[in-house]
Amino acid sequence: MKKLIIISLLLGLVMMTWAGYGLSKESDTLKIGFLGALTGDVAMYGQPTLAGMKMAASEINQAGGVLGKKIVIVEADNRGDKQEAATIVQRFISRDKVIAIVGDPTTGITKVAAPICERNKVILLSAGATGTGVVELGKYIFRDTLLDTVAVPALIDYFVSNAGFKKVAVITSDNNDYSVGLTQVFKNAIKGKDCTIVSDEKVKDGDKDFSAQITNIKAKNPDIIFFSGYYTEGSLIMKEARKQGMKINMFGGDGLYSPTLISLGGQAIEGSMVYVGFSPEQPTPETAKFIEKYKTANKGVIPGLFEAQGYDAVRILAEALQRAKSSQPAKFRDAVAKTKDYKGVSGTITFQANQEPLKSPVYLLEIKNGQFALKAKVPVK
Amino acid sequence: MGNFLQNVVNQIDPYVMQILVNIGIGIILALGLNVITGLAGQLSLGHAAFMSIGAFTGAILTIKLGMPFGVNLLCSGFMAALFSVLIGFPTLRLSGDYLAIATLGFAEILKVVFLNLDITNRALGLSVPPPYSSIPLPVYVLISVVLAVTALALMQESRFGRALKAIREDEIAAEAMGVNATRYKIQAFAIGSFYAGVGGCLYAHFIAYINPSDFGFLKSIDILNMVVLGGLGSIPGVILGASLLTTAPEFLGFMKQYRMLVYGIILIILMLFRPNGLLGGVSFKEMVLKIFRKRTQPSRA
Numbered sequence: 001m002k003k004l005i006i007i008s009l010l011l012g013l014v015m016m017t018w019a020g021y022g023l024s025k026e027s028d029t030l031k032i033g034f035l036g037a038l039t040g041d042v043a044m045y046g047q048p049t050l051a052g053m054k055m056a057a058s059e060i061n062q063a064g065g066v067l068g069k070k071i072v073i074v075e076a077d078n079r080g081d082k083q084e085a086a087t088i089v090q091r092f093i094s095r096d097k098v099i100a101i102v103g104d105p106t107t108g109i110t111k112v113a114a115p116i117c118e119r120n121k122v123i124l125l126s127a128g129a130t131g132t133g134v135v136e137l138g139k140y141i142f143r144d145t146l147l148d149t150v151a152v153p154a155l156i157d158y159f160v161s162n163a164g165f166k167k168v169a170v171i172t173s174d175n176n177d178y179s180v181g182l183t184q185v186f187k188n189a190i191k192g193k194d195c196t197i198v199s200d201e202k203v204k205d206g207d208k209d210f211s212a213q214i215t216n217i218k219a220k221n222p223d224i225i226f227f228s229g230y231y232t233e234g235s236l237i238m239k240e241a242r243k244q245g246m247k248i249n250m251f252g253g254d255g256l257y258s259p260t261l262i263s264l265g266g267q268a269i270e271g272s273m274v275y276v277g278f279s280p281e282q283p284t285p286e287t288a289k290f291i292e293k294y295k296t297a298n299k300g301v302i303p304g305l306f307e308a309q310g311y312d313a314v315r316i317l318a319e320a321l322q323r324a325k326s327s328q329p330a331k332f333r334d335a336v337a338k339t340k341d342y343k344g345v346s347g348t349i350t351f352q353a354n355q356e357p358l359k360s361p362v363y364l365l366e367i368k369n370g371q372f373a374l375k376a377k378v379p380v381k
Numbered sequence: 382m383g384n385f386l387q388n389v390v391n392q393i394d395p396y397v398m399q400i401l402v403n404i405g406i407g408i409i410l411a412l413g414l415n416v417i418t419g420l421a422g423q424l425s426l427g428h429a430a431f432m433s434i435g436a437f438t439g440a441i442l443t444i445k446l447g448m449p450f451g452v453n454l455l456c457s458g459f460m461a462a463l464f465s466v467l468i469g470f471p472t473l474r475l476s477g478d479y480l481a482i483a484t485l486g487f488a489e490i491l492k493v494v495f496l497n498l499d500i501t502n503r504a505l506g507l508s509v510p511p512p513y514s515s516i517p518l519p520v521y522v523l524i525s526v527v528l529a530v531t532a533l534a535l536m537q538e539s540r541f542g543r544a545l546k547a548i549r550e551d552e553i554a555a556e557a558m559g560v561n562a563t564r565y566k567i568q569a570f571a572i573g574s575f576y577a578g579v580g581g582c583l584y585a586h587f588i589a590y591i592n593p594s595d596f597g598f599l600k601s602i603d604i605l606n607m608v609v610l611g612g613l614g615s616i617p618g619v620i621l622g623a624s625l626l627t628t629a630p631e632f633l634g635f636m637k638q639y640r641m642l643v644y645g646i647i648l649i650i651l652m653l654f655r656p657n658g659l660l661g662g663v664s665f666k667e668m669v670l671k672i673f674r675k676r677t678q679p680s681r682a
Contacts, residue, residue: 038638039638039640039641076634077634077638077640079630079641081630082588082590082592082595083403083584083588084630086399086587086588087396087399087400087403087630087631090395090396090398090399091396091399093395093396094394094395094396095396108506108590108592111506111508111589111590112588112589112590115589115590120395131505132505133505133508137508174496174497174503174504175493175496175504175594176504177504177505177506177592177594179504180503180504180505181504181505
C-alpha cells in the first residue's frame with residue numbers, strides 16, 4: 001500500500017508540472033521559442049544564441065514591440081539531446097503557443113524539430129544549422145547562417161586567382177556530421193576549378209595524434225590544407241604539421257572559428273585562415289553598433305557569430321511580422337520567405353525561393369599575431 | 382479504422398502525447414534489457430547498439446522499400462536479435478562478465494561502421510519519413526508496450542523464466558540441475574535485443590531523424606539506469622524506472638541548469654536507500670493479483 005501511495009504521489013507531481021505549463025496565458029505577447037542547449041557538449045552554441053535573441057527582443061520591446069505586442073522569448077534547455085528537443089518543440093507549440101522557434105544551432109536537432117514545426121505550421125528559423133537537407137524538410141523551415149555551399153565556391157575562386165593555389169590536401173573528421181558535410185561541399189565545389197585534391201585524409205573528433213595523416217600529406221607537397229572539422233583538432237593538426245617542418249597553412253569553415261584555436265595552436269596556427277559570415281574584426285556600421293550595445297549590456301563580453309545570428313533571427317521574424325501585419329501562420333511564413341537584402345549584423349540576408357539564405361560577403365580571416373584579422377571580404381555571386 | 386484511431390490520438394494534447402510515446406519507447410527498451418540483465422543476470426553495456434540496428438533497419442526499410450510499418454517493426458526486431466546471437470554465441474558460452482566487454486566493444490564498432498556506410502548516410506544521419514501505415518504511431522507504441530509487458534510477464538513464470546533466474550542466481554548449480562545455461566542465455570539475449578530493435582524502429586520513426594552518434598555508450602547507460610533504478614527483474618519496477626527517467630527532465634525543468642545536478646543526486650540517494658531499485662522484487666503477477674483480491678474481498682482489506 002505504501003508503495004502505491006509513493007507511486008501515485010510521484011505521478012501526481014508529474015501531472016502537476018504538466019498542468020503548470022498551461023496556466024500562463026497572455027494574449028498581448030508574441031512568443032518566440034528558443035531551441036538549443038544551455039548545458040552539455042553543445043552549450044557553447046546555445047548560450048550565445050539565446051543571449052543574442054534576448055537582446056533583440058528587449059530592443060524591439062523598448063521600441064514599442066511588434067503589432068502592438070511585446071515579444072517574449074520562451075527558453076528551454078535541450079542538452080543537445082534529440083528526444084528532449086522533440087518534446088520541447090512540442091511543448092513550445094501546444095503549451096506555450098509560440099509563433100516561431102529560433103534554433104537549434106546544430107543541424108541534427110534542427111532536423112528533429114523540422115517535421116514537428118512543419119506539421120503544426122510554426123516557423124523554425126535555425127540560427128546555426130549549416131548541414132545539408134535542412135530546409136528541404138518543409139515550407140516553414142528557414143535558417144540565417146552562411147551556407148558552405150555558398151561560401152566554399154567563392155573561396156576556391158579567391159584562392160586560385162589570388163594566391164595561385166593548385167594543390168590542396170583535404171582532412172575530414174569522419175565522426176563529425178558537420179565535417180563530413182563540409183568536405184562533400186568542398187569536393188563538389190572544386191570540380192572544374194583549376195585546383196586538385198592531392199591528398200584526402202581522415203581523422204576523428206577527439207584524436208590527439210595526427211602524425212600519420214600529416215606524414216602522408218607532406219609526401220604530396222600541397223599548397224594548402226583544407227580541414228573541415230572543429231578547432232581543437234584543427235590546432236593540433238597544425239602543431240603536428242609544424243613539428244614535421246611543413247611551412248604551409250590551413251584553412252577551414254566557422255567550425256575552426258574560436259579563440260581556443262589560437263590559444264591551443266599558438267605559433268603553429270599563425271597564418272591559417274577561417275571563413276565566417278560574421279566578423280567583429282572589421283565591422284560594418286550596423287555590426288559596430290550591435291557590438292557596442294552588446295558589450296555594454298553584457299559586461300564587456302565581445303559577441304561572436306552565434307550571438308549575431310540569434311539576434312538577426314529575432315530581428316528577421318519581427319520585421320516579417322510587421323510586413324505581414326499578422327501572426328497568422330501562412331501570412332507570417334510568406335513574409336519571412338520574402339525577406340530580401342535584410343541588413344543584419346551577421347551579413348546581408350536574402351531568402352531564396354527554396355528558403356535557403358544568401359549571405360554576402362564572406363569574411364576570410366587570417367590569424368596574425370595571435371588574433372583573427374580580416375584578410376579579405378570575398379563577394380558571393 | 383485508421384481514421385478513427387487518428388481521431389482518438391488527436392484528442393490527446395500533443396505535448397502529453399510526446400511524453401507518453403517517449404515513456405512507451407523507454408519501457409520497451411528497458412524491458413528488453415531487463416530480460417538480459419534482470420532475469421538472466423548478464424550485464425549488457427551495448428543495448429543502444431541493438432536499438433540502433435533496429436532504428437537503421439526500420440528507417441532504411443521505410444525509405445528504400447516503403448514497407449508496411451507492422452512488418453517493418455518485426456524485421457527491425459529480428460535484425461537486432463540476429464546480431465545479438467552472433468555476438469552472444471561466442472561470449473555467452475563463457476561464464477563471467479565477458480558479455481559486458483563484448484557488447485561495449487560491439488557498440489563502438491557498430492557506431493564506426495554506421496558512420497562509414499553509404500546506406501546510413503555516414504555521419505550525416507537519416508531523415509526518416511512517416512511510417513507507411515494508416516494507424517498512427519502512438520497506437521503502435523501502445524500495442525508494442527502491452528505485448529512486451531504481457532510476453533515478459535508470461536515468460537517470467539514459465540520454465541524458461543525460471544531457468545534464467547536459476548542461471549542468474551548460480552550458473553554452476555543451474556547447469557548441475559540440467560539447465561543448458563549457454564542456450565538459455567543466448568535466447569534471453571536475443572529476446573532482449575529483439576525488444577531493443579523494436580524500440581529503436583519506433584524511436585527512428587517518432588523522432589524522424591537518426592544519427593549513429595545518438596546511440597552511444599551514454600544511451601546504453603540511460604537504459605541501464607531505468608532498469609536498475611526501477612528494480613532489476615521487476616516488470617512494474619522497470620516500467621516505473623522508464624517513466625520516471627524519461628519524464629525527469631520535464632518536471633525538473635524549473636531548476637534550469639542545475640537540473641542534471643539534482644538528477645544525479647536523486648540517483649545517488651535512491652541507490653543508497655533502495656539498492657534493489659524502487660520496486661525491486663515486486664512481481665507483475667503478484668501486483669495484479671493483489672489488486673484483484675482487494676476488489677473481490679473488500680472485507681479482508
